[in-house]
Structure formats: C-alpha cells, structure tokens
Amino acid sequence: MDASSSAALAAAAPKADDASTSTSATKRKAYNVLNLVLHAGRDLLVMDTKLMGKGSSDPQVKLAVGSEKFMSTCKKQNLNPAWDETFQFALMDGPDGETLEVEVEDWDLLSSNDFMGRCYVPLRDLGADPTRAWYALGSAKPGAPVDKPRGEVELELSLGYNPDFDYFPEEDRHPGMEPNLLRIGVTRGRRLLPMDVQASKLLKGATTSDPRATISVACKTFKTICVKKSLDPSWHGRFEAHVEGAGHALSVVVEDVDELSADDFMGAVEIPRAPGSIRRGKHERQRALRER
Ligand SMILES: [Ca+2]
Numbered sequence: 001m002d003a004s005s006s007a008a009l010a011a012a013a014p015k016a017d018d019a020s021t022s023t024s025a026t027k028r029k030a031y032n033v034l035n036l037v038l039h040a041g042r043d044l045l046v047m048d049t050k051l052m053g054k055g056s057s058d059p060q061v062k063l064a065v066g067s068e069k070f071m072s073t074c075k076k077q078n079l080n081p082a083w084d085e086t087f088q089f090a091l092m093d094g095p096d097g098e099t100l101e102v103e104v105e106d107w108d109l110l111s112s113n114d115f116m117g118r119c120y121v122p123l124r125d126l127g128a129d130p131t132r133a134w135y136a137l138g139s140a141k142p143g144a145p146v147d148k149p150r151g152e153v154e155l156e157l158s159l160g161y162n163p164d165f166d167y168f169p170e171e172d173r174h175p176g177m178e179p180n181l182l183r184i185g186v187t188r189g190r191r192l193l194p195m196d197v198q199a200s201k202l203l204k205g206a207t208t209s210d211p212r213a214t215i216s217v218a219c220k221t222f223k224t225i226c227v228k229k230s231l232d233p234s235w236h237g238r239f240e241a242h243v244e245g246a247g248h249a250l251s252v253v254v255e256d257v258d259e260l261s262a263d264d265f266m267g268a269v270e271i272p273r274a275p276g277s278i279r280r281g282k283h284e285r286q287r288a289l290r291e292r
C-alpha cells in the first residue's frame with residue numbers, strides 16, 4: 001500500500017465523536033441514501049493475455065449495498081480506467097449496519113467475466129461530507145489475505161437524505177378524524193423466483209426474472225415499475241388509496257414481465273386488515289411471498 005492509500009484509509013476511518021452524542025445518532029438515522037461517485041481505477045490486473053505484447057483487461061465494476069446493486073460501464077482494454085459515474089443507493093435500514101461491496105471484473109465476449117478484485121467499505125465510517133479515497137482491491141474471499149497486488153479503485157462516498165425514499169414523511173394533520181387515506185410504500189423484493197432462461201446460461205435453466213408488483217386494496221390496483229433481470233428488485237413505489245375507515249385487506253402479487261408472452265406468476269401475499277392493528281401511523285413490515 002502506498003502513502004496515498006494509507007492517507008485514504010485514515011480519511012475513511014470512523015470519527016470517534018461522530019455517533020457518541022444523541023444529536024448525531026438521530027442525524028445518522030435520517031440518512032437514507034449512499035451517494036457514490038466511481039472515479040477511476042489504477043494498476044488493475046491483466047486478465048486478457050496476448051501471445052505478443054502486453055495484455056490488458058476490460059474492467060467493469062459491480063457495486064452492492066445489501067440487495068441493491070449497480071453496474072458501471074465497461075472500459076475496454078484499460079488498466080487505468082476513468083469512469084466518473086454516479087450512483088445512489090437507498091438505505092432502508094439506515095447506514096450503520098451496511099457495507100458497500102465493490103467488485104471489479106474483466107468483461108469477456110465469449111466466456112463468463114473474470115474476477116479481478118474486491119473491496120469492502122463499512123458505511124458506519126462515512127458521514128455527510130464526501131470522502132474521496134483510493135481503495136485497495138483484495139482477493140475473492142472476504143477477509144482473506146491479499147494474494148497479490150490487484151490495483152485500486154477511487155471512490156467518493158457520502159451519506160444523505162432523499163425524500164423519495166422516505167415513504168411516510170408527513171405527520172398526521174387531523175389526529176381526531178376517522179382515517180380516510182392509506183399510504184403504501186413498496187420498497188423492494190429479495191430472493192424472488194427465477195422465471196427466465198438467459199441465452200448465455202442455457203444449461204443452468206431459469207436464472208433471472210423481470211419482477212413487477214401489483215397491489216390491490218379497496219377495489220383499487222397499483223403497479224410498481226418492472227425491474228429488468230433481477231431477483232432482488234428495488235421498486236420504491238409509493239401509492240395512496242382513499243379508503244373509508246381502517247382495516248382494509250391488501251393483496252400483493254409479483255409477476256415476471258415477458259415481452260413476447262403473458263406475464264408469469266412468481267408469488268403473492270395477502271395482508272389481512274393491513275392497517276387494522278395500527279389505525280394510525282407507520283406500519284412497516286417485510287412479507288414472504290407464497291404460491292397462490
Ligand atoms: Ca476481457
């Protein structure tokens with residue numbers, strides 16, 4: 001590790017006084033996004049060797065926080081690529097238990113991509129002020145010793161607040177009245193059923209889906225966006241239904257969207273008398289999908 005990497009790690013280290021006061025603990029809870037700028041890579045590994053001359057690689061970067069994932073563009077034949085691409089991760093459970101996982105892989109036209117290096121950044125080390133640093137890439141297994149120099153990636157990271165991911169920001173302005181509005185936030189799915197066979201993975205059978213959720217309540221139907229090729233989709237749908245009183249049953253159906261045929265059923269969940277147990281206020285739950 002060179003001097004700039006050491007300085008980078010020191011810059012990313014947690015500040016001892018950051019979360020120690022109740023004010024900053026409350027402030028940290030209000031962070032609901034990680035802003036990430038993928039700046040560059042340097043001294044990356046050669047994966048595509050040539051018979052004559054120096055080889056190179058076609059690096060692309062997979063970024064993940066929990067089930068939320070992004071992929072950078074691929075930079076062809078470049079061991080010191082500049083990306084300057086921006087991503088925003090929704091942190092539904094706040095930053096402190098989460099870790100950013102960064103994996104660099106070499107894209108190949110005719111075979112599956114090859115692992116080049118990986119690093120982890122715990123989000124509890126970050127704050128609202130951007131941290132720009134070079135992170136050294138390690139070997140495939142988490143916690144394993146560095147087997148060989150795999151180069152570095154330069155990231156700029158900060159925590160922030162995005163009102164789009166705050167599902168119920170408003171206070172109840174009419175606390176004495178009978179409820180007549182049901183707010184529904186459909187955040188994300190995870191470990192959903194694969195329904196589609198990808199041409200590149202024919203032998204494995206179905207490996208992915210294009211999931212969309214349909215929510216029905218009080219004779220109304222709402223649909224989320226369709227997230228292409230994902231078994232852990234982030235929908236971030238927000239809906240409002242005008243209802244009379246509390247205690248309406250809610251049904252959620254998740255389907256795989258197909259362009260050339262009818263959509264395929266993936267799972268459903270019935271939530272009986274959804275807001276009945278909590279007539280007012282927030283009601284956030286995770287639900288498992290079942291066969292109908
Ligand atoms: Ca390649």
Ligand SMILES: [Ca+2]
Nearest residue numbers: 196210257258
């Ligand atoms: Ca499909």
